[in-house]
Amino acid sequence: MIKFPGFGQRNNEGPPDLDEVFRDLSKKINGLFGRSNQDKGGSPTNFELPVAFLLGIAALIWFATGFYIVQEGSVGVVQRFGKFVETTERGANWHLPYPIESVEIVNMEQVRRLEVGYRSDGEGTGSKTKQPKEALMLTEDENIIELQFAVQYKLKNAKDYLFN
Numbered sequence: 261m262i263k264f265p266g267f268g269q270r271n272n273e274g275p276p277d278l279d280e281v282f283r284d285l286s287k288k289i290n291g292l293f294g295r296s297n298q299d300k301g302g303s304p305t306n307f308e309l310p311v312a313f314l315l316g317i318a319a320l321i322w323f324a325t326g327f328y329i330v331q332e333g334s335v336g337v338v339q340r341f342g343k344f345v346e347t348t349e350r351g352a353n354w355h356l357p358y359p360i361e362s363v364e365i366v367n368m369e370q371v372r373r374l375e376v377g378y379r380s381d382g383e384g385t386g387s388k389t390k391q392p393k394e395a396l397m398l399t400e401d402e403n404i405i406e407l408q409f410a411v412q413y414k415l416k417n418a419k420d421y422l423f424n
Contacts, residue, residue: 290309290310323357325357325358326354326355327352327354328353328363329351329352329353330348330353330365331350331365333350333367333368334365334366334368334369335347335348335349335365335368335418336349336353336364336365336366337363337364337365337366337418337422338361338363339361339362340356340361341361344422348363364422366421368415368418369414370414370415371412371413372414372415373410373411373412373413374410374411375410376391376395376408376409376411377391377395377408377409378408379391392406395407
């Protein structure tokens with residue numbers, strides 16, 4: 261049988277002391293920030309300072325994620341927990357960061373197109389692919405016709421577009 265030195269031999273020691281583990285962890289974290297390992301009288305321990313600093317930086321970054329820019333011709337629709345709150349105009353704006361609020365940017369100047377009975381290639385070459393299942397329609401006199409058409413539209417209200 262192979263024996264590894266130190267493996268399975270604990271010399272009747274108990275589990276490690278948690279205070280000692282936290283002190284060692286504090287020393288390692290403080291070493292990253294170049295702090296000494298000595299406590300100053302009446303001040304927070306060295307372990308509390310880096311944690312508070314890191315939490316402050318994390319909160320600052322989280323709040324910074326709430327900034328967004330709305331381009332010309334678009335509006336921002338702010339939602340709080342999925343419910344409509346407001347629409348914002350072009351320029352720099354701020355909202356409460358995720359998961360509290362989110363923003364959907366909607367282009368109001370774009371001419372949108374709905375194609376029925378076909379799909380164009382989108383590259384302006386004029387080629388189109390038939391969609392036979394949606395092109396067949398029944399007339400009043402019970403004849404079946406194949407119909408292809410396109411509807412072009414612009415949005416008037418971003419809230420109605422997103423929530424209706």
